[in-house]
Amino acid sequence: MEKTWRWFGPKDPITLDMLRQIGVEGIVTALHDVPLGQVWTREAIREMKRYIESHGLRWSVVESLPVTETIKYGGPDRDEQIEVYKESLRNLGSEGIHTICYNFMPILDWARTDLTYPNPDGTSNLYFNNAEFAYFDINILKREGARADYSAEVIERMDAMGELSADEEKRLIENIIIKTQGFVSGNFSESDFDPVGKFRSLLKLYEGIDKDQLRANMKYFLEAIMPVCDEYGMNMCVHPDDPPRPVLGLPRIVTCDEDIRWFLDAVPNRHNGLTFCAGSLSAGAHNDVCTLAEKYADRTHFAHFRICRVLPDGDFKESSHLDPRLIGVIRTFSRINPDVPMRVDHAPLMLGDEKMGYNAGYSFHGRMLALGMVSGIMATIDTEK
Secondary structure, eight states: OOEEEEOOOTTOSSOHHHHHHTTOOEEEEOOTTSOTTSOOOHHHHHHHHHHHHTTTOEEEEEEOOOOOHHHHHTOTTHHHHHHHHHHHHHHHHHTTOOEEEEOOOSSOSOOOSEEEEEOTTSOEEEEEOHHHHHHIIIIISOOTTGGGGSOHHHHHHHHHHOOOOHHHHHHHHIIIIITTTTTTTOSOOTTOSOHHHHHHHHHHHTTTOOHHHHHHHHHHHHHHHHHHHHHHTOEEEEOOOSSSSOBTTBOOSSSSHHHHHHHHHHSOOTTEEEEEEHHHHHTSTTOOHHHHHHHHGGGEEEEEEOOEEEOTTSOEEEOOTTOHHHHHHHHHHHHHOTTOOEEEOSOOBOTTGGGTTOOTTOOSHHHHHHHHHHHHHHHHHHHHO
16 A cells, blocks of 8 residues: 655645655645635646655545535535536546545534543643533524534533633633644635624524435536546545544445445545545444455555544544554455555644644654554554455
C-alpha cells in the first residue's frame, strides 16, 4: 500500500522535505485557499502538483473536494454547485489526479469535545465525551428538542457537570465548531465572530431533511457526477460519518454496514466507492471494522488507518495504531486491495507537538510514530505472503 500523508499546503509547518525523510510516498491535500463552492482551475491544480513533485513526492489523493451544503440539503442552487464540482473533477482528472475523498456529513465534518485528552504516558489524544457534547447541544446551541435525543444516563452525567464557566463553554465551542472544522475548507473559520449563531443558521437549512431525503440528495449528486468520473477516471470515495450516528438533530447516512451497502447499490458504478476510515467506523460500538474491511476492501479507493476505543459509558477516544483490530484491517487490505493508498490519521500529541500549532488530530511526531507502526505491520504481513 502506498504510504500517504495529509498535508495542508505550503503554509503547513510540516514540510514536504520532512515527509520525504520519514518514508512518505504520496501526498493527500487540497486547494485550501480556494473558497468553498468555487472551481478548482487547472492552473492552480498544476501548480500544486508541480510543487509536490519538486520535492520528490506525488499528489496521490484529494482530501477534500468539499461538497457544499446546498448539494447536501438540496438547495435552489444545487445544480449550479454540482456543475462547479464537475468542472473541478474534469480539471483534476486532466492533471492526472484521480482519487477524491469527500464526505456527505451535514454542517460538521467531524466532532470531538477534547483535543488534548491526557494519556498515562504523557501524550494526549482526541476524545469524545457524550455528556459534554450534550451540554453543547442543549445549553449552548439550545437546539429545540435536543434533550430528548440523549439517553437518561448521558443527561444524568451532563446535569452532574453543573453550569460551565464562560471559559469552559468557549473551549467546547472551539473544539466542536472551530478547531476541528476551520482547516478543512468547511463552514467555519477562526475569524468567525459568532460561530454558534452561524451554526444555528445552518441547522435551519436542514429543517425537514431526514435520513431518506439526505440519501436521495447523495444519490442525486453521485448520479450527476458519474459521467465525468467515467470519462476522466475519477474515483470518488466517501468518508464515513464521524462519529457514525446522528448528531445535533442532523441525519447521518454513512455510519454502518447497511449504509455502505446502500450507497454502493444506489449508484452501482465502480467509480463510486468508499474511504475506509477504520477510526470513524470503530467510534461506533455497532461496527466490527474487521468484518467491514473484509466486505468492502474491494470497493475502497482510499484507506485511513487509525482506530478508536469505545468506553463503557459510550465515550470514545483515539487508540493505538497497534490495536489488534487495526492490524486485522491492514492484513485484509494487504490481501484484497494491496494497491490502495493509505494514510495514518489522528495520532497523539507528543514530544512537543502541542506547542507547534498543528491542526487538530494532525501532529507530526505522533503521526510519524503511527506511520512507523503501520509500516512495520505492513512489512511483517508482506513477509508472511
